[in-house]
Amino acid sequence: MQGRLSAWLVKHGLVHRFLGFDYQGIETLQIKPEDWHSIAVILYVYGYNYLRSQCAYDVAPGGLLASVYHLTRIEYDIDQPEEVCIKVFAPRKNPRIPSVFWVWKSADFQERESYDMLGIFYDNHPRLKRILMPESWIGWPLRKDYIVPNFYEIQDAH
Amino acid sequence: MDQGNPMNVPATRKDLMIVNMGPHHPSMHGVLRLIVTLDGEDVIDCEPILGYLHRGMEKIAENRTIIQYLPYVTRWDYLATMFTEAITVNGPELLGNIQVPKRAGYIRIIMLELSRIASHLLWLGPFMADIGAQTPFFYIFRERELVYDLFEAATGMRMMHNFFRIGGVASDLPHGWIDKCLDFCDYFLTGVTEYQKLITRNPIFLERVEGVGIVGTEEAKNWGLSGPMLRASGVQWDLRKVDHYECYDEFDWEIQWQKEGDSLARYLVRIGEMMESIKIIQQALEGIPGGPYENLEIRRFDRERDSEWNDFEYRFISKKTSPTFELPKQELYVRVEAPKGELGIFLIGDQSGFPWRWKIRPPGFINLQILPELVKRMKLADIMTILGSIDIIMGEVDR
Numbered sequence: 001m002q003g004r005l006s007a008w009l010v011k012h013g014l015v016h017r018f019l020g021f022d023y024q025g026i027e028t029l030q031i032k033p034e035d036w037h038s039i040a041v042i043l044y045v046y047g048y049n050y051l052r053s054q055c056a057y058d059v060a061p062g063g064l065l066a067s068v069y070h071l072t073r074i075e076y077d078i079d080q081p082e083e084v085c086i087k088v089f090a091p092r093k094n095p096r097i098p099s100v101f102w103v104w105k106s107a108d109f110q111e112r113e114s115y116d117m118l119g120i121f122y123d124n125h126p127r128l129k130r131i132l133m134p135e136s137w138i139g140w141p142l143r144k145d146y147i148v149p150n151f152y153e154i155q156d157a158h
Numbered sequence: 159m160d161q162g163n164p165m166n167v168p169a170t171r172k173d174l175m176i177v178n179m180g181p182h183h184p185s186m187h188g189v190l191r192l193i194v195t196l197d198g199e200d201v202i203d204c205e206p207i208l209g210y211l212h213r214g215m216e217k218i219a220e221n222r223t224i225i226q227y228l229p230y231v232t233r234w235d236y237l238a239t240m241f242t243e244a245i246t247v248n249g250p251e252l253l254g255n256i257q258v259p260k261r262a263g264y265i266r267i268i269m270l271e272l273s274r275i276a277s278h279l280l281w282l283g284p285f286m287a288d289i290g291a292q293t294p295f296f297y298i299f300r301e302r303e304l305v306y307d308l309f310e311a312a313t314g315m316r317m318m319h320n321f322f323r324i325g326g327v328a329s330d331l332p333h334g335w336i337d338k339c340l341d342f343c344d345y346f347l348t349g350v351t352e353y354q355k356l357i358t359r360n361p362i363f364l365e366r367v368e369g370v371g372i373v374g375t376e377e378a379k380n381w382g383l384s385g386p387m388l389r390a391s392g393v394q395w396d397l398r399k400v401d402h403y404e405c406y407d408e409f410d411w412e413i414q415w416q417k418e419g420d421s422l423a424r425y426l427v428r429i430g431e432m433m434e435s436i437k438i439i440q441q442a443l444e445g446i447p448g449g450p451y452e453n454l455e456i457r458r459f460d461r462e463r464d465s466e467w468n469d470f471e472y473r474f475i476s477k478k479t480s481p482t483f484e485l486p487k488q489e490l491y492v493r494v495e496a497p498k499g500e501l502g503i504f505l506i507g508d509q510s511g512f513p514w515r516w517k518i519r520p521p522g523f524i525n526l527q528i529l530p531e532l533v534k535r536m537k538l539a540d541i542m543t544i545l546g547s548i549d550i551i552m553g554e555v556d557r
Contacts, residue, residue, distance in 0.1 A: 023252065057515035106524060
């Protein structure tokens with residue numbers, strides 16, 4: 001069974017993979033990093049004008065890194081606004097995904113946080129630098145293979 | 159004096175001044191650092207630097223069960239604590255298709271709306287203090303103490319209540335709480351009219367706040383704003399009406415929204431939301447049903463009956479962990495309408511007690527992105543007005 005957006009994308013010949021519905025029935029699509037910047041504009045034009053949340057996670061230790069975008073169309077007075085969840089997978093060695101800041105400005109701090117926590121580089125982001133960790137931190141904290149550094153101040157704190 | 163004399167024009171006119179409004183603030187926004195580039199009194203650019211309160215909440219969540227994690231969540235938004243607990247519990251409830259009993263749903267709504275009032279009150283105090291009016295700061299704490307007393311009677315803690323559980327609430331309301339709460343509602347309406355008289359038509363306040371920090375409708379949607387910031391720009395988007403969660407549909411209330419999008423509109427939206435919350439609380443208190451307050455069925459886990467670890471030989475080896483709620487291998491994005499905006503959790507479950515990824519979508523973090531845009535071309539004094547009207551709290555911005 002295909003979701004509505006997936007069927008529409010197939011009709012227009014856009015490469016994507018349908019990943020099923022998540023637990024609440026929101027359809028999930030997988031887009032390749034090379035196509036993501038053009039498909040993002042297409043989705044904006046289609047009507048998804050609100051980027052609710054952008055997050056990233058790693059799929060398995062040693063596996064791919066995923067960047068997840070939840071998009072909604074803001075409409076009034078309807079029962080269930082349309083929502084879609086887009087996942088872009090990037091390889092762990094050189095994770096580069098085009099930034100969608102220029103489409104939905106809401107991705108500004110969120111992409112910086114995904115970069116900070118997982119190390120996914122977002123091309124064309126205006127200020128991609130660490131946001132939550134100090135600028136001089138080494139390592140990507142939220143990866144499953146992250147080793148917590150054992151420096152003197154942390155030992156002292158226990 | 160020196161009207162046209164070129165010798166007296168200061169030579170350093172062209173340099174811009176970079177001022178660091180450092181992490182220590184006299185106002186209660188928390189540890190936010192702003193590097194502001196000024197040309198005289200006009201702001202050219204502003205760069206917020208976050209991360210001073212980053213505690214690694216998301217990484218911690220990957221190693222705690224839901225019950226173990228509940229005390230952590232109140233530390234995200236420590237002024238509206240019930241919302242963080244509600245969303246932590248809503249995720250697993252949706253994943254497990256757990257029915258919450260009606261009474262528990264009503265108690266949750268009452269607690270959530272009281273928490274919303276408490277949060278808006280503690281937004282109002284520092285906002286007015288930043289503008290220069292010190293008195294409302296004391297008034298809001300007077301009302302907030304009453305809310306704290308109600309919370310303490312019901313949950314045992316004034317602020318960091320560990321009250322919500324998967325399937326309901328931790329304990330029932332004590333005897334007489336409902337009457338006390340109704341008294342609070344009546345008293346609070348007089349309090350809000352007091353603020354209206356003092357603040358809303360005050361010409362000094364209006365000078366400071368009207369027309370400052372205007373966010374257009376399309377801009378608000380594009381920047382991903384939510385909550386009162388979005389509703390003050392003309393978008394009638396309130397997750398309580400859109401998502402139909404808990405039992406909000408059974409009450410009669412309106413979405414508060416304004417059209418202008420300036421700081422005055424945000425102030426009016428929040429004051430209006432406080433009055434609507436009182437209406438909801440009164441309706442909920444009058445209609446609260448009897449029944450259980452927690453769905454105890456979910457405490458019964460289908461584990462295998464005779465595990466070998468419960469045998470005779472293993473009884474002194476170690477402490478056996480108690481059975482916990484297992485998150486299925488699904489993912490989910492739940493959200494609530496927190497007083498600051500849309501608070502969301504993107505939860506990826508592993509077939510175990512611990513989640514694989516617990517991503518918090520904090521409203522303050524996303525609403526703060528628009529700050530550099532809004533303060534361009536404003537005066538230095540307007541930065542605090544705009545920052546105050548965005549309503550951020552660093553506990554959830556940094557997590």
